[in-house]
Amino acid sequence: MKLKPYDDVPLFLSIEGSNTGEYIFAESASLTLSQGIKASRQLDDNILQICAYGDGSNMFFDETFTFEEGVDQLVVMGPIGGPPRPISSSINKIEKDSKITFPNGKNLFFSEEVNPGGHDFLTKVYAKSGGWSLTEEEAQNGYFEPSFNYVADSPIKGTLDVDFYVNEGNLPHFFSITGLVNPTEFPPINNDRVTGFLGDFAFYGAYLTQFEFSISPNSISQAKASFDIYGNLTKDESLSLNYYSSDLYQQQSIPHGETSKLVGLSSIGFNYGLGFSYSASISRYPKYEVPTGDYIPEIGFLPTRASKRQTNVSVTVEGDNLDPSVLHKVMNQENVEVVCELRDLSYDNYRNNSAGLLSSFHCNGAVESESLNVNSKGYLNGSVTISQVLQ
Amino acid sequence: MDLRNTEYNNLDMQPAFGSSASFTSLNHSVQYGDNYSQVLPQGINSLIMTLNLNFEELIDTQSHDLISFFQKQFYYEPQQYNIEGHFDNKRIPAFNYQPFYPYKVNPFNCLNYTHEKSYYDVNSIKATLTSTAASILKSVEPNVHFNDNIETRYALSEVGYGGNFSTEFANNSNKDVNLSDKNVLYKPDSYKSFPVHSSSLQFNNNSTNFISLLDPLNEFEDYENGRNSNTLYRNSIFINKPQECSYYPYPPLTNAGHLDVRMFDFRADDIISINHSPKYQKSNLSEVYAKYNKYGFNPNLTNLNVTFSARSNLEAKRILLFLESHLGYKKFGFHIQKDYGVEISNDNNTTPHRRNMSYFYCPEWTHNFIYFNNHTITATFIESPR
Numbered sequence: 001m002k003l004k005p006y007d008d009v010p011l012f013l014s015i016e017g018s019n020t021g022e023y024i025f026a027e028s029a030s031l032t033l034s035q036g037i038k039a040s041r042q043l044d045d046n047i048l049q050i051c052a053y054g055d056g057s058n059m060f061f062d063e064t065f066t067f068e069e070g071v072d073q074l075v076v077m078g079p080i081g082g083p084p085r086p087i088s089s090s091i092n093k094i095e096k097d098s099k100i101t102f103p104n105g106k107n108l109f110f111s112e113e114v115n116p117g118g119h120d121f122l123t124k125v126y127a128k129s130g131g132w133s134l135t136e137e138e139a140q141n142g143y144f145e146p147s148f149n150y151v152a153d154s155p156i157k158g159t160l161d162v163d164f165y166v167n168e169g170n171l172p173h174f175f176s177i178t179g180l181v182n183p184t185e186f187p188p189i190n191n192d193r194v195t196g197f198l199g200d201f202a203f204y205g206a207y208l209t210q211f212e213f214s215i216s217p218n219s220i221s222q223a224k225a226s227f228d229i230y231g232n233l234t235k236d237e238s239l240s241l242n243y244y245s246s247d248l249y250q251q252q253s254i255p256h257g258e259t260s261k262l263v264g265l266s267s268i269g270f271n272y273g274l275g276f277s278y279s280a281s282i283s284r285y286p287k288y289e290v291p292t293g294d295y296i297p298e299i300g301f302l303p304t305r306a307s308k309r310q311t312n313v314s315v316t317v318e319g320d321n322l323d324p325s326v327l328h329k330v331m332n333q334e335n336v337e338v339v340c341e342l343r344d345l346s347y348d349n350y351r352n353n354s355a356g357l358l359s360s361f362h363c364n365g366a367v368e369s370e371s372l373n374v375n376s377k378g379y380l381n382g383s384v385t386i387s388q389v390l391q
Numbered sequence: 392m393d394l395r396n397t398e399y400n401n402l403d404m405q406p407a408f409g410s411s412a413s414f415t416s417l418n419h420s421v422q423y424g425d426n427y428s429q430v431l432p433q434g435i436n437s438l439i440m441t442l443n444l445n446f447e448e449l450i451d452t453q454s455h456d457l458i459s460f461f462q463k464q465f466y467y468e469p470q471q472y473n474i475e476g477h478f479d480n481k482r483i484p485a486f487n488y489q490p491f492y493p494y495k496v497n498p499f500n501c502l503n504y505t506h507e508k509s510y511y512d513v514n515s516i517k518a519t520l521t522s523t524a525a526s527i528l529k530s531v532e533p534n535v536h537f538n539d540n541i542e543t544r545y546a547l548s549e550v551g552y553g554g555n556f557s558t559e560f561a562n563n564s565n566k567d568v569n570l571s572d573k574n575v576l577y578k579p580d581s582y583k584s585f586p587v588h589s590s591s592l593q594f595n596n597n598s599t600n601f602i603s604l605l606d607p608l609n610e611f612e613d614y615e616n617g618r619n620s621n622t623l624y625r626n627s628i629f630i631n632k633p634q635e636c637s638y639y640p641y642p643p644l645t646n647a648g649h650l651d652v653r654m655f656d657f658r659a660d661d662i663i664s665i666n667h668s669p670k671y672q673k674s675n676l677s678e679v680y681a682k683y684n685k686y687g688f689n690p691n692l693t694n695l696n697v698t699f700s701a702r703s704n705l706e707a708k709r710i711l712l713f714l715e716s717h718l719g720y721k722k723f724g725f726h727i728q729k730d731y732g733v734e735i736s737n738d739n740n741t742t743p744h745r746r747n748m749s750y751f752y753c754p755e756w757t758h759n760f761i762y763f764n765n766h767t768i769t770a771t772f773i774e775s776p777r
Contacts, residue, residue: 038765040701042658044729056582058413059646076582078726079747083643083650084582085726088658089706116654118706119637121582140729151765155408187451251759275542285513287448289405290491290760292706301763306514307448391511 011162013174013206015172016287022173023248025162027222029305031198033158033229036041040149045088048100050134050143052076052086054362056084056121060255061136069130072111072112074122080136087116087123091146100125100142100286108142150238154302155288156300160198160206160227162341163219165254166342169247171359175211177311178390189308191391194227197239204299205230207284207306213255213342221255228284232300253344255358262317263339268367269323276340277316278361282391311390315363322370322382330366334385337364363388395462402488406444410418410491411628411759413441414418416526416719418754426670426687430720430752430775438719439631442490442499444517454506454697460486461501461518472670485523491760493708495631497524512763524628532625535642535653542640543568543623545594546615547576547585549608560602561658562594566622569593570602573705574621578614582639599725629715634701643724652750654724657710659697663728666694693727695751695772700761708767713771719754722775750777 011029014021052059053075059082067073080082087094094114099107111124116288133330174194194206206227213223262273317338329336342358365388374380417433432438446457454688457764464483473479504518533537543564550559551682562568570592576585586605594600618640627633639656670686717723726748756770 038701041661043661043663045658045661047729056644059644063647079729081647081747082645083654083724083748084655085654085658089703090658090701117575117586118709119577119584119586121584128576149701151703153763153765162611165571165650169555189512285448290408290410290493291537291763292405292489294492296763305448305450307450307510309510309513377610 005358007199008243009199010240010246010248011164011185011196011198012240012243013170013194015173016193016195017202020173022169023243023246024162024170024174025165025167025248025252025254026162029160029164029198029202030160031158031160031203031229031233033156033233035152036154038153039149040151041091042088045090045148046146047075047099048144049079049085049307050075050139051078051080051082051084052062056085057085061139063133065136066133067127067130069128070126071130072124072126074124074259076122078121080140084121086115086118087120088299089118090148091116094144094146098146100144103144104138106132106138109129110144118227152352155286155303156231158229159209159223159285160203160229160364162226163224163311165252166223166358167253168358174288175208175223177208177211177282178313188235191308192306193302193306197236201233202229202236202239203229205302205306206250208264208282209284210279210281211336212277212279215255215257215276215340215342216275217257219257221257221260222233228286228306230286230300230306232298234299253358255342256345259343259345261341261343262339264337265317265319267323267336268317268319268326268386269321269339270317270319270382270384271318272320274320274381275316275318276338277362278340279314280311282311285309305386308391311388313363313365313388314330314362314368314385315388316383316385318381318383319380322384326367326384337362337368338386339363367387393462393466394455394458396466396710397456397459398776399460400661402445402457402460402464402486404453404457406489407447408760408762410442410444411757412490412494412759413443413755414629414714414719414754415439415441426690432526432718432720435527436523436763438628438715440492440497440522440524442518442520442522443751444486444518444520446518449514449516450512451514454508454516457516457518458506460503461504464501488520490520490727492704493631494629495524495627497522497629499523526628532620532712534721535649535651538620539619541566541626542618542620543596543622543644545576545612545617547578547608547617548601548613549610550763556607557601558604558608559599560594560601562596565596566624567593567595568619568622568665569634570619570621571635572605573635573637576604576617576619577640578612579616579641580644581689581728582644583612600666623736627712627715629667630708630712633712636712638709640712641708650724652721652723653713654726654748654752657699657706657713658726659695660700663695663697665728665731666696667691683695689776692774692776693749696769697772698767698769700767700769702766703764704766705760707768710768711756714753715754717753722750722752722777724748725772751775 011024011026054075076084095114098110108125111126195204203249206229209228210226215221284306287305290302340361365386368387369385371383417437419431421429468481470479483498488499491494499520501520507515543566546561548559570587574587588603588605621634625634643654669691672684672686674682751772753770759767
């Protein structure tokens with residue numbers, strides 16, 4: 001048997017309201033959605049009380065009424081003497097032939113499927129054996145197992161996690177937590193909603209919450225990002241028809257450790273940098289507006305805003321040395337600043353893809369931790385982690 | 392301390408899920424010496440609606456607009472003593488606001504609000520809006536008897552044309568009937584229900600037309616003199632489109648005859664707490680020698696705090712309309728917890744007025760919009776025998 005080949009699945013992102021979008025050069029992507037649910041349960045909702053036989057025009061319970069085998073009987077539900085009470089609205093469905101267990105070994109069965117709507121005072125039941133009756137006491141204590149309703153008690157929310165390669169197209173538009181797509185925007189906060197699709201599945205409310213990358217000598221730089229996703233997915237097989245003719249299938253420019261630069265290492269006691277990792281995260285709070293009408297949008301309720309709260313940047317630099325007094329700088333209220341200039345290899349024969357300097361990532365903050373590491377095949381290296389709070 | 396005045400003069404922002412509406416009726420309770428009491432509304436504004444709204448994650452301009460709007464009511468105006476020596480207080484004008492589902496536009500005052508700014512361009516405002524709507528109904532909900540102001544009489548019958556059978560709805564009144572798949576028709580003198588199966592149907596007055604039912608009518612189920620209140624004449628103080636709500640329209644039937652109040656046919660949540668505090672009198676002959684006496688004919692009446700959670704939009708609307716139509720003081724029947732019900736003819740029945748149901752009135756309730764099709768209503772039911 002031939003093995004099924006891997007699919008090249010497109011991940012496309014765009015800013016809501018803009019005509020531009022971009023396929024992301026991604027290594028992996030995963031999308032998960034969930035919502036809070038609660039089972040609806042009501043008082044005595046799985047107890048069947050029979051208060052009369054017939055359509056409810058007579059509320060006297062006849063203890064001499066005898067069931068016949070396999071014959072449907074209309075019963076009125078409720079406490080003896082009435083008034084009747086409808087089947088609980090917490091019930092989603094009672095299957096046809098569901099068993100109703102009464103005391104003293106007596107059983108009845110639902111003659112048809114019941115889908116309660118709050119107005120079901122009557123139902124049809126039948127017995128599998130005939131010639132017996134229910135007493136008032138027995139008729140009030142029928143137990144059955146329905147399927148209950150569930151409600152959502154919070155909106156649909158999930159995450160889109162993607163491992164990808166940054167480039168000059170996707171970085172400023174979709175993966176910049178601290179920057180602005182439009183430099184003239186005021187207040188200077190990028191709160192744009194990102195839409196897109198993964199394969200044939202479209203999502204409509206994505207907001208970046210985490211971005212991180214690392215770089216080391218002689219290796220390409222890979223990044224990770226997480227988005228909060230709100231609302232339903234929809235499926236449309238025509239979404240990615242132009243995928244194989246897109247720019248993603250042209251030569252790609254990827255940041256590389258050989259040409260990238262680290263600036264400001266002397267402030268933490270390093271002569272040479274051996275590695276750099278950058279992580280930016282943001283707390284977002286969605287704003288939902290309670291509807292005034294009885295209508296569910298096709299894509300579910302989307303937040304009208306996902307506000308940005310505290311933004312944290314954390315940078316870990318590995319180097320060939322360590323300033324032993326670097327932790328003291330916090331007590332002296334001295335910040336340190338390091339900058340990573342992310343560059344591609346700038347091959348001359350790929351001019352269109354030679355971006356050179358792709359972007360600079362700054363971290364101006366306090367030293368949070370330091371460490372020394374060595375093993376039998378290496379040198380004694382230092383490592384410093386710097387944290388910065390934004391917004 | 393006023394924020395700068397903005398040009399925002401029409402409150403159209405909607406709060407976040409979790410906002411709530413509370414209702415309280417201001418009643419006079421006349422107490423008689425034998426523990427018999429009578430409840431009467433204090434006036435036409437006796438049913439008060441209060442909205443507790445959470446406007447969350449507002450940007451600065453939105454919060455400025457909202458605060459400016461609320462503060463406008465209290466902007467400085469020159470005031471003076473009038474010729475009679477009274478201070479010339481200026482009236483606080485009410486503003487119209489469309490609350491969340493299922494409420495309709497009503498005039499409100501905002502007398503209390505809190506602004507919290509947590510991060511750059513992130514604000515939240517909690518506001519309490521009090522309705523100034525009069526708690527009188529233009530056309531009151533029917534109790535159990537036919538109400539000519541809003542109700543219609545109709546007949547339902549199966550008709551056959553060329554071997555195909557359909558159901559006809561004959562509107563035998565001078566009011567139009569508006570039905571949708573939210574509505575249910577009931578056969579008189581029975582509990583047979585016929586859910587409507589159509590998004591929208593209108594039956595003009597004194598006319599006959601076809602109707603689509605979820606379960607087809609058969610020839611033995613034809614009936615006349617059906618009662619229906621799904622008309623545009625039906626009104627509500629606070630609820631939008633009350634004609635979407637259907638209830639059992641006839642006097643509830645028992646084995647002792649018909650009741651003269653409506654039944655509240657909604658079940659409370661499965662976890663219910665019943666507090667028992669019977670009424671008694673303590674003799675005061677001596678501080679150290681006490682004797683206790685039952686007080687009145689019905690000393691063991693119950694006040695229930697009931698919760699109706701995880702309710703759909705329509706069920707929440709039906710509950711809220713039912714409670715509103717009883718104006719906080721009218722009585723209704725309610726099925727108490729199964730274990731407390733004893734048939735009136737049973738030798739073990741210890742309270743004559745209490746069968747498997749009892750009579751209550753509801754002076755206050757709160758509605759919380761948790762999420763779409765997920766409403767929680769908490770209510771206080773006070774037992775009040777008829």
